Amino acid sequence: DTAVSQTPKYLVTQMGNDKSIKCEQNLGHDTMYWYKQDxxxxxxxxxxxxxxxxIINETVPNRFSPKSPDKAHLNLHxxxxxxxxxxxxxxxxxxxxGLSYxxxxxxxxxxxxxxx
Amino acid sequence: SQKIEQNSEALNIQEGKTATLTCNYTNYSPAYLQWYRQDPGRGPVFLLLIRENEKEKRKERLKVTFDTTLKQSLFHITASQPADSATYLCGTTTSGTYKYIFGTGTRLKVLA
Structure with missing residues (x-):
C-alpha cells in the first residue's frame, strides 16, 4: 500500500494553462505539506x-492554491x-x-x- | 533567517570507505535534526533523527552526531556500498513552527 500518493506523476502543459495535482495519504497523519524541488x-x-x-504559506504566488477537503487529502491547483x-x-x-514534535x-x- | 546548509554538493568515495556528510545550521538552535535519503525520481525517505541532547545515534551502518557548539550534524555511512549512492538531505523545523526546512542536499556516489 502506497502511504503518500500523488497524481499525476508527469504533467506537461503550456504557459497560461491551469492544472491540478492531487495528493492522498493513508497514514492517518494530521499534517500535510507541499514542497517544490527545483x-x-x-x-x-x-x-x-x-x-x-x-498553517504555512511560504510566500508562494497566489496562482497556487492548495485545498484540503479532509485530513487525508491535499490538492494543489x-x-x-x-x-x-x-x-x-x-x-x-x-x-x-511543530517544534515540540x-x-x-x-x-x-x-x-x-x-x-x- | 534560520538556515540549514550542507557544504558539499557532491561527494565521491571508494566502496568500503566511510562517507561523512555535513549539515550546518545558523541563526537558531533546532531541537532535533533529521536525515533523509532521496533516490532519482523518488521522494525523500526518512533515515534517522537525532535530538539536541543526544551526541550520537546509530542505525546499522549509519551514524549521526549532533554538536550544538559547532552548530553541526555529521552523517556517516561506514563500509559504504554502491547501493548507498543517493542524495542525502538534513532537515528540521524552524523555531516554534510547522515549517520543515531542508538543506540543499549532498549527492553521494560510491565507486565500485
Missing part, C-alpha cells in the same frame, strides 16, 4: 496544513502556469507538526511539472 534539487516548502487548516513553475512538486505528511515526513514520489 533543478538544483533544493527542496523548498510551499504550504503546510494541519487538520485541514492552512495552479492557475496561469509560467515557465518558472517547471519543477518537481512533492506532497508529504507527518503525524504531527519530531515525527518524520513521509513523501510521495513527486509530480514532474513541465511548462512549455
Amino acid at each position: 533543478s538544483k534539487k533544493f527542496l523548498k516548502i510551499m504550504f503546510s496544513y494541519n487538520n485541514k487548516e492552512l 495552479i492557475n496561469s502556469l509560467e515557465l518558472g513553475d517547471s519543477a518537481v512538486y512533492f506532497c508529504a505528511s507527518s503525524k504531527v507538526g 519530531n515525527s518524520p515526513l513521509h513523501f510521495g514520489n513527486g509530480t514532474r511539472l513541465t511548462v512549455t
Whole structure:
C-alpha cells in the first residue's frame, strides 16, 4: 500500500494553462505539506496544513492554491502556469507538526511539472 | 533567517570507505535534526533523527552526531556500498513552527 500518493506523476502543459495535482495519504497523519524541488534539487516548502487548516504559506504566488477537503487529502491547483513553475512538486505528511514534535515526513514520489 | 546548509554538493568515495556528510545550521538552535535519503525520481525517505541532547545515534551502518557548539550534524555511512549512492538531505523545523526546512542536499556516489 502506497502511504503518500500523488497524481499525476508527469504533467506537461503550456504557459497560461491551469492544472491540478492531487495528493492522498493513508497514514492517518494530521499534517500535510507541499514542497517544490527545483533543478538544483533544493527542496523548498510551499504550504503546510494541519487538520485541514492552512498553517504555512511560504510566500508562494497566489496562482497556487492548495485545498484540503479532509485530513487525508491535499490538492494543489495552479492557475496561469509560467515557465518558472517547471519543477518537481512533492506532497508529504507527518503525524504531527511543530517544534515540540519530531515525527518524520513521509513523501510521495513527486509530480514532474513541465511548462512549455 | 534560520538556515540549514550542507557544504558539499557532491561527494565521491571508494566502496568500503566511510562517507561523512555535513549539515550546518545558523541563526537558531533546532531541537532535533533529521536525515533523509532521496533516490532519482523518488521522494525523500526518512533515515534517522537525532535530538539536541543526544551526541550520537546509530542505525546499522549509519551514524549521526549532533554538536550544538559547532552548530553541526555529521552523517556517516561506514563500509559504504554502491547501493548507498543517493542524495542525502538534513532537515528540521524552524523555531516554534510547522515549517520543515531542508538543506540543499549532498549527492553521494560510491565507486565500485
